[in-house]
Amino acid sequence: MKYNFVDNKNRKLMTGAEVCVQAAFDAEAKMMYGYPITPATEVFTGWIKRGGAYLQTEDEIAAGFAICGAILAGQKAFSATSGPGHILMQDAMSMAEGMRLPFVLIVGQRGGPSSGTVIYSQQEVILSCFGGNGEGLRLVYSPSSLKELYQLTRQAFNDAWQYRFPAIVLTDGYMLKTRGVVSLEELKIENIPPHQLVPEDKVTHWQNIYTFEDDLYYEINSAKEDFHKIADEIAKAEKYLTADAEILLVAHGIVGAVAKEAVQELRKVGIKAGMFRPITLRPFPKKELDKVCGWESVKKVVVIESALGQLARIVRDQLAPEIDVSFEYLQKPGLGIEVEEIVKFVNK
Amino acid sequence: MSDFIPAKFCPGCGYPIALTLLKNVLKKNDLLAKSVLGLDIGCNLLAWNFLPISTFQTHHGRVVPTMVGFKRARNNSLSFALVGDGGAYAIGLQSLIHAAKRDEAITVLVINNTVYGMTGGQTAPTTLKGQKTDSHPEGNPEEPMMGPELLKNVVKPGAFLARTAVNEPKQLMEFLEKAIQTQQAGHFSLIEILSFCPTNWKTSGMETIKYLDEKLKPVFKLGEVL
Numbered sequence: 001m002k003y004n005f006v007d008n009k010n011r012k013l014m015t016g017a018e019v020c021v022q023a024a025f026d027a028e029a030k031m032m033y034g035y036p037i038t039p040a041t042e043v044f045t046g047w048i049k050r051g052g053a054y055l056q057t058e059d060e061i062a063a064g065f066a067i068c069g070a071i072l073a074g075q076k077a078f079s080a081t082s083g084p085g086h087i088l089m090q091d092a093m094s095m096a097e098g099m100r101l102p103f104v105l106i107v108g109q110r111g112g113p114s115s116g117t118v119i120y121s122q123q124e125v126i127l128s129c130f131g132g133n134g135e136g137l138r139l140v141y142s143p144s145s146l147k148e149l150y151q152l153t154r155q156a157f158n159d160a161w162q163y164r165f166p167a168i169v170l171t172d173g174y175m176l177k178t179r180g181v182v183s184l185e186e187l188k189i190e191n192i193p194p195h196q197l198v199p200e201d202k203v204t205h206w207q208n209i210y211t212f213e214d215d216l217y218y219e220i221n222s223a224k225e226d227f228h229k230i231a232d233e234i235a236k237a238e239k240y241l242t243a244d245a246e247i248l249l250v251a252h253g254i255v256g257a258v259a260k261e262a263v264q265e266l267r268k269v270g271i272k273a274g275m276f277r278p279i280t281l282r283p284f285p286k287k288e289l290d291k292v293c294g295w296e297s298v299k300k301v302v303v304i305e306s307a308l309g310q311l312a313r314i315v316r317d318q319l320a321p322e323i324d325v326s327f328e329y330l331q332k333p334g335l336g337i338e339v340e341e342i343v344k345f346v347n348k
Numbered sequence: 349m350s351d352f353i354p355a356k357f358c359p360g361c362g363y364p365i366a367l368t369l370l371k372n373v374l375k376k377n378d379l380l381a382k383s384v385l386g387l388d389i390g391c392n393l394l395a396w397n398f399l400p401i402s403t404f405q406t407h408h409g410r411v412v413p414t415m416v417g418f419k420r421a422r423n424n425s426l427s428f429a430l431v432g433d434g435g436a437y438a439i440g441l442q443s444l445i446h447a448a449k450r451d452e453a454i455t456v457l458v459i460n461n462t463v464y465g466m467t468g469g470q471t472a473p474t475t476l477k478g479q480k481t482d483s484h485p486e487g488n489p490e491e492p493m494m495g496p497e498l499l500k501n502v503v504k505p506g507a508f509l510a511r512t513a514v515n516e517p518k519q520l521m522e523f524l525e526k527a528i529q530t531q532q533a534g535h536f537s538l539i540e541i542l543s544f545c546p547t548n549w550k551t552s553g554m555e556t557i558k559y560l561d562e563k564l565k566p567v568f569k570l571g572e573v574l
Contacts (some may be wrong), residue, residue: 031421055420058446062413065406065443069417070402073425077417121380133558198384198402200422205397206404275544 002076010185012245013158017042018178019146020106020169022184023153024078028191029049029104031055031070031077033063035085038118040108040174042275043080048104060085064103071101074196076157080106082173084115086124087298093166094132102160102167102195105316106153107165109172111334119173121334125310129282135220137227139167139234142252146182149175151189152279155222160193163230168283174336175254231283235304238277241267241290245274246327251304252278255337259304262342271347272297281311285316293323302346304330306336306337360556361478362514362543363391363459364398369517370428370457371399371514375441382435383426386415388435391465393518395430397566409440415454425493426455426531433460433540444495447534449502455527457540459496460511460566468549477527478568482548495540496573509573513542516570523572542568 014022018324020043024032032054034044048054057063063079068076069126081089086107096103111117111126130136141152141157141162149171197203209303210216240260242248247266266273276292278285293301308331316327330337330345355364374380383401387393389408396403406414416570436444436458463481464470468537470483473488473493480487496509503509508530512519518542527537542564546556 031417031418055416057413062416062443065410065413066417066420066568068406069414070421071417072414075420075421077421091407091410095410099404140522189508196497198404198418198500201381202402203400204402204404205394206402206405209393279414329453 001024010179011183014146014182014183015179016146016149016171018044019150019182019184020080020176021046021052023150023297025052026189027076027154027157029078031075031078031159032079033057033066033077035060035063035081037082037085038133038175039110040085040106042081043106043108054331061091061145062087062178064089065095067103067124068092068095068101072198073101076161076194078104078106078157080108082108082111082175083110083124086127090127090131093138094134095208096166097132097137099206100164102164102309104156104160105166106169107171108176109170111128117334119177120336122161122255122306123170123310123333125281125307126313128170128323129216129314135224136282137165137223138282139165140170140280141168142170142279142281144254144256144277145251146175146178146180148279150182150184151187154189158189160235161192161194163226165220165227170253172253200224201251211238222279227283232287234280235285235287236279236282237285237288238275238279239288239292240275241330242274242276244272244297246333247274247298248298248301249273249275249304249342250277250301251275251348252281252311255306256303257337258337261339262346264341265339266346269347273346277281281314283348284318290320291316293319293325298326300326302328302339304342306332306335308333349519355398357391358505358547360544360546361391362461362541363395364513364544365514365517365545366457366459366520366541367395367398369520370524373521374382374401377525377528379426379528380573382424383428384418385430386411386418386561388429388431388440390432390435392430392432405491409435409438409443411435412440412454412456413443413521416447416452419452419454426528429454429456430460431456431529432465433458433462433472434464435501435540437495445499448499448507448538451504453531453534455531458538458540459543460540460568461543463545463548465545465548469545472536474565478529492567494568499538503536503574506530506533506534508537511542511568511573513560513565513569513570514515514544515560520569540568
């Protein structure tokens with residue numbers, strides 16, 4: 001077989017971490033606050049090696065709050081973290097949710113609970129989507145390829161600054177450490193510029209804690225309305241061979257890429273499988289899922305994930321209750337999932 | 349914006365004194381417009397609309413790293429962190445030590461009233477030994493923590509550390525001026541301000557002042573710590 005590796009001079013061999021760093025530079029991020037943690041460390045060190053402004057803080061709590069401070073001053077600041085660091089970062093994420101700060105965080109999931117394992121899982125889904133003492137009014141993107149990791153990181157900065165919700169690019173150590181050929185030059189994305197949330201020319205007093213329950217109730221409802229208004233625009237899913245699907249595989253991130261291959265294999269043996277991959281977990285592409293699951297052909301939904309039902313919980317919650325489909329679950333907490341396993345599971 | 353907004357602090361609280369003196373110093377030096385005041389959580393959150401300068405509330409123990417991020421992003425600002433003794437020396441101590449060690453160009457104002465005021469008078473890192481509190485009804489078994497003295501071990505040349513009291517307005521204003529000059533020169537500054545808490549000390553007006561003068565001042569030495 002003949003390969004042509006030079007057909008596009010913009011193609012590069014990059015790791016996921018390098019892709020994130022490139023996306024942050026291209027998004028015109030100006031500052032990174034971070035703390036080393038496997039498997040997200042290379043996003044931090046990669047940013048530093050390329051000359052990005054940074055501060056290595058005493059912990060992820062300080063990194064998170066320094067980002068909040070930078071954002072209040074109008075600076076595009078971000079961080080990358082994982083597992084135990086992600087838990088600490090949720091303190092600041094919660095403030096970002098409460099004050100509607102455009103906080104961008106790249107999460108490289110590792111196994112949990114506790115320090116778990118250091119490279120891979122899909123166990124930080126609930127933490128990303130609903131971490132903190134709030135209502136989950138944040139944007140969570142789950143890429144399944146290096147190219148999508150780049151696009152969604154750029155989009156996270158743009159959506160965060162345009163709509164003022166905190167944004168998490170939820171990936172994992174496999175993706176961050178994977179080296180692959182990517183062509184980023186052709187992806188032209190306009191940047192949303194930052195703005196000063198505490199303006200230099202005007203006195204502002206900004207509350208984050210309220211004396212009266214009614215005041216907080218008003219704030220949350222107003223944020224909820226804004227979140228619902230942008231949900232249709234931001235929520236995205238990839239659908240693959242769903243038109244006549246009888247068995248619908250639902251998976252996100254790199255498991256989504258595996259599920260897509262499994263659909264091809266299942267079709268070869270005559271099983272009408274299709275795939276639905278949520279690209280955004282918050283807001284969830286609910287309308288599209290309802291549409292696909294509402295088709296008469298779909299008899300069964302198989303939710304596949306490297307976690308004990310974190311995606312499944314969201315899928316069941318979001319699916320319209322009147323849609324009558326049965327559910328099955330392939331769950332491997334903290335383990336990678338291979339095409340053959342999915343085929344075997346469905347074709348049992 | 350009017351200069352004066354009625355205080356939401358308890359009657360007899362020391363916070364409004366410290367804040368009003370801060371405002372006077374900023375006004376005198378024409379620095380109100382450049383100033384930003386970040387608030388921790390605790391009684392200091394009540395200062396959110398007390399002064400004619402930009403303010404925002406953060407989380408408990410987190411105002412120091414927030415102002416680190418703010419100042420680094422807006423270098424021409426005067427960035428103040430207002431924090432209680434618990435926020436500074438207990439839950440936020442790790443960040444405070446590292447901000448001081450890195451010589452972050454922010455000014456930290458620690459209000460030391462020896463108790464967690466907002467939650468009803470529990471033991472703070474600064475509670476006097478033997479002092480009865482809501483969480484140590486038999487008396488605090490520990491010696492109080494000396495914040496500025498602790499930080500003296502980590503700060504770089506050019507930093508400013510001091511302790512004063514709300515009933516020492518001349519010294520407080522002098523220290524505020526020095527802290528501002530320190531920040532403008534690019535260095536870390538912290539002033540611990542001994543303050544009144546009649547609500548949790550359960551003292552009358554005269555007793556409150558006497559308590560601060562006779563119980564606190566002999567333990568917490570006033571003056572520059574560097």
